[in-house]
Amino acid sequence: MKDHGLGSWTRRRARMTPAKAALVQDGVPTSYAELHRGATRLAHGLRRRGIRRGDRVAFFGFNSIEMVVAMFATAKLGGVFVPLNTRLAGPELAHALDHSGARLLVVEHALAAPTSTGPVASLEIDTVPFTRRAGTGLAALAQTDETDLDEDIALDDLFMIQYTSGTSGQPKGVMLTHGNVIWNVYNLLVDIDLGSEEIALVTAPLFHTAALNQVLFPTILKGGTALVEAKFDPVRAIDLIEAERVTLLFGVTSMYLALAAAPRFAEADLDSLHLALSGGASIPESLLRTWLDRGLMIVQGYGLTEASPGTTMLRTADGVRKLGSAGTSCFFSDVRIVQGDQDVDVDEPGEVLVSGPNVTPGYWDDEDATARAFTGDWLHTGDIAVRDHEGYLRVVDRLKDMYISGGENVYPAEVERALYAHPAVAECAVIGVPDESWGEVGRAFVVLHEGAAPDPEALLAHLAERVARYKLPKSVVFLPELPHNASGKLLKARLAEVLP
Template identity: 50%
Template sequence: MRNAGLGGWPARRAQMSPQRTAFVLAGRSVSYADVHRRATRLASRMREEGIGAGDRVAYLGPNHVAFAETMFATHLLGAVFVPLNFRLTAPEIGYMLRHSGASLLVYDPGCAQTVRALPGPYTLVALGSPAPGEHDFETWASRGEPDPIDVPVALDDLALILYTSGTTGSPKGAMLSHANLVWNCFNMMVGVDVTSTEVTLISAPLFHVAALNQTLLPTFLKGGTSVIMPSWDAEVCYDLIEKHRVTWMFGVTTMFADFARSPRWAEADLSSLRTLMAGGAAIPVALIRTYQERGLVFCQGYGLTETAPGATFLEAGESVRKAGSAGVPVFFSSVRVARPDLTTAPVGEPGEVLIQGPNVTPGYWRDPQASAAALTEDGWFRSGDIAIMDEEGHLSIVDRIKDMYISGGENVYPAEVEEALFAHPAVAEAAVVGMADQRWGEVGRAFVVLRPGAGVAPGELTGFLRSRLAKYKIPVRFEIVDALPKTGSGKIRKSELRDRPLPG
């Protein structure tokens, strides 16, 4: 086989472990042999529609086995896969389709209204109930004998275009090569000891690089089983862990906080879980301790879409001693903390995180200016995140550069304030942003979601923080809200909070 990229994986896995279960969704199991046959049929049909090497194929819908099948079929042809956030509006999706130049779109019926509002023209493939002129995904995947496909694909060829969350301005299309994805899988298998008997719960959205490349792809590479959740639901998560004896799962802070708040937390059988892995944003130490006190191994990592995504990882053996740390650089990558002039910052000094390695993006699709701004001349990716490196080489994420604000000449990192707030027993979630102030320049404004049934008295949160933070770090406003605005990957939309008008 001349396909050195991901498109060759189903055939190789089918040869090594044909009857082993690759995916489980809603009680249906799909073997590795099934994935190979279905992906090859899909690729044959795509080729009949004119898809070839370098063309872009988009996918719009919740987590589904069809996501993986479409991705592998796309890569069999040497084409580029473009997963889209199904929670976005038609104008947002339309921008990404136009910008990527996608010519074929596979979509879930739940997204039909959005798809109908797109200007097109696109070749449309529906996972169910296709409209006139559209193709039926299941017919493509399950019928007919596929023609042999042996398209040459090199590891350095482009595999994915992943659009960033777009919390400010138009989203950028981060390009990831097959090599970027493969090296990240290697890094993951070193850090987590992924096994062929792994049962991985895919509970975060697959259009987000962490769910795709930190869990599903390493599990597929090793021949384990991925149990797919269409969307996050804490109670369904408990059911799936117990039913399938899940060993490994990834989540973001909001998911793990939600899971631990369930009435089932204390008594549920979680004995099969070998590794819990978190990322996407700094995880409050109080939340990590909640899991460790339950006897669970909770590992934090750090990365970005542009680093495919893993940059650092805290392995199980260090997860208690270094709780709250994002770990050390992954095996095949280098990470350093830099001052504004890009010289390396000394131990303990906050600076921007820079990453270099075979997992780092070659740049942004059709955006040479953004690519040049993100990559230094000697190939280090500028993350825009602030961190501190300790004397043992462990990274602690402080905040995003753009989220930091200056109050009375002092830098305030909202993540530090949010972590302190999270320690209050009534607080379920918190987000802090800077707002203009005539005297101090900027001061903090905190948005707080309370735990069910909890309440806080006026001034209680201010008093709680006084013994934990310097006075200039304590927000001057606390607003109790029902929920925080989030991106599809679970990150808080702080730009929306900054723009929110003050009450009355």
């Protein structure tokens, strides 16, 4: 066999631990042997449907065993998997399918019912609907042939196109090769001692890179078991952690916030958890300390879809000492912080550049965007960070989120960290808004803890003791919740539309 790609993983793992549960959904296990058999049969079905090497197969559905099977089946053929955000509206979905040139759309029946007025209803594409049935929902497309396929898959071959969340401008299709994802898994396993007895809870959406590449793939490589949940439910998640003795958890800030606010969080048995990973935006220290009080350090890192995503990691041993940091570079990743083309000094902010075998070769069908994103082998992330004297990185903000007030650069994340230190603040965001006198000034959007009373003067007085005067927001807006996308990423662009 010449297959060195991700599609070969089901065969390699099935010959090692065939009876071990690879995936569990709704209490029904799928063994590694069943996963390999299902992916192989589906690959033959896709080939019969006309899918060949390089063809794009799109998937539109919630987390499911069918999604995992379809992904491995596509990889076995040398096809390109295109997982799509389930929150996409019709025009957004049509753009992703058209731009990727998808030959086939595998779609969960609930999102594609004949009477549906949803985004799939009017699409003109070969479509295969399915209903989640413990991994057998795609049986009608699969063949009975279980012989291994003979495709020669190399690490440089394209594995996936993941569309960015599109918080600004048209979403771009990030190309990830088999090698990008595999090197990312190696990076993670150098930093984290995952074992074959791992029980990973997968509640974040698999159409985004973090849950897929930081949790599912490492768990499968090590021969652990992934509990696949269609959607995130904090109450159910705590129940599963207790009942199934979950060892590995992944979430973003909004998910950890929801778990901490769940009714049984304070007394729930979380002793089985030895690792909680986070991604996306930095978690505020107040929330980190809430979890520390439950005996669990949330391991933060820094990454982005274009890096598959892992770039830096704050290892557990340094978790308390460097609380709030994103850590240092992963083993096979290199990071620079620059202004222009010059590396900055210690504690001086600059743009993060990354390089390594986990970094994308570029954007699908967009040579201009690819050229703008790279300087040689270095990818421009658009994120601003500082490094301390020990080399630990702290992400300050997005380059596009920074605003200039009276000639001074203001990084909203710095103000947000100060807001989170107030006991009434559950979640917050700061943006720059136009101002006749100063060009731009800050506006804070705040979600309060239950029972807390809105008091903008108290919040501003709290900030005045912690940040420079020019960084103080000029207004505070209280909201019941902040807008997030399906992966939990805060959508700041929408806040600009909220009237004060």
